[in-house]
Amino acid sequence: MDRIDTAILKLLAADARAPVSQVAAAVGLSQSACTRRIQALEANRLLRGYGARLDHRRLGFRVTALVDITLGTQVEEDLAQFEAAVGKIDGVVECALVSGGQDYRLKILCRDLDDYERLHREHLGRLPGVVTINSSFVLREVPTRGEGDALFGGPR
Amino acid sequence: MDRIDTAILKLLAADARAPVSQVAAAVGLSQSACTRRIQALEANRLLRGYGARLDHRRLGFRVTALVDITLGTQVEEDLAQFEAAVGKIDGVVECALVSGGQDYRLKILCRDLDDYERLHREHLGRLPGVVTINSSFVLREVPTRGEGDALFGGPR
DNA sequence: TTTCCTTGGGAACGCCGATGCGCATGGGAA
DNA sequence: TTCCCATGCGCATCGGCGTTCCCAAGGAAA
CATH class of the missing domain: 1.10.10.10 (Winged helix-like DNA-binding domain superfamily/Winged helix DNA-binding domain)
Structure with a gap:
């Protein structure tokens, strides 16, 4: 390197x-x-x-949800079970266990709010060990530097 | 289509x-x-x-921060000013204005916590209009379905 | 029915990427 | 210092891939 x-x-x-x-x-x-x-x-x-790089909006996916989920357990086996279930849900494009309370942060793509409601009801709500679900919706994406610039520095 | x-x-x-x-x-x-x-x-x-698709960890960027920032204003001009400033910070790979309080959610890549501390002090803290900054760090990334599966459905 | 437009298949051309070879450079050991 | 080996580059070649013609088939409108 x-x-x-x-x-x-x-x-x-x-x-x-x-x-x-x-x-x-x-x-x-x-x-x-x-x-x-x-x-x-x-x-x-x-x-x-x-x-x-796909244009979600033009493809009819106009809702991006950022979802915070807290679990009622910290046992590794429960986390693994939760993660395995999350990994199978269509629409979930990112999921990370984060510091600060034992919780996960997901990014979810949906066609519209009805679609999200369905996903919330049928999948998120049934995830094992979930205590709270907190949804935010992206109103506007702010253009940022690309990944390359972030890692290796922008124009000098 | x-x-x-x-x-x-x-x-x-x-x-x-x-x-x-x-x-x-x-x-x-x-x-x-x-x-x-x-x-x-x-x-x-x-x-x-x-x-x-780059492997951040192998490239020496072992810290992924998810940062929530709330602004003390809702005036569009102030938002635009904030967004313009955010867009110039190296390390910020995503930034979105989200619903639920007037706040932004960023994803930031850093080499380590020291690096993040520097970025926090030199850049995030100086963004215009900021009231609160709340940082979470990714402990583990959960493998999810790819973007293609999310948009068009996984294996049937 | 005729015409037009859209869309797919076939073939040729040009370009791109992968590999082998030779060579230069630099570091280590005697 | 001298030799040797390892590393990495450039050149040339070859196979494959992508692009772009042209033509045919099917459907819609007049």
Whole structure:
């Protein structure tokens, strides 16, 4: 991991389908050297894959819910059971156990509020060990620096 | 947007660098037809781009902070000012205005707690209009269904 | 029925990415 | 200092992939 690797990751984070030749030119390497770097990054699992950026709203998913869930237990087995159940719910795109009270924070994508109500009733409410569920809805997404900038610094 | 388009988006969401020929075969189309579909999806902005999935931990960013910030104002101009300032902070990868009190929820990536303390002191604390800052730290990320499954349903 | 428009399939062309080889550089040991 | 090995790059090649033509088929409207 040197400056060149970080530059490659930054470029790929911004546009994963950019031609290797273009990335190579941007970082001052030949195509072959750049290809080998990328292969090494993938092998080392620093690069875990590539994904498409979808426009949820245009696809008809206009509701993003941020949900805080507290559990009535702290036993690891109960947490694992909860997590296994959460992992199977369609619409849950993120879930993390966080500090400050034993609770989870989820991000959920839904078509509309009715859809969320259904998901809340059929799935969230039936999760094992849940004590409280607190839902917030995203009113506006604020554009931020990309992941690449966050990790490796923005324009200097 | 029909069943084939959703299938294409789902596949690309899972692996954006999958060969078009492979995607085409999976959805039962020829390469050329599949390419045109993808181009149309990009033109319609349903597909906004492609990004690399980076492993933050392996890259040395072991702290993910989820930060709730409440503002002392609801005037749109103040919100805009706050948002503009937030958008320039390295490390902030997500920021959303949410319902339930006039507050923002951010996701921030840092190398360690010292790094977060610095960011908190130098940037978060100086954001305009801030009344309270509440930080939680991710202890464990729970594997969830991918974005594609969330939007288009998981395995039936 | 005729025409137009949409959408898919086939084939060719050009480009891109992967691999092997040779070479340069740098660090370690004798 | 000298030799050696490891690391990493560049060049060239080859196979494969993606893009883009063109044409055909099906459906809707006039």
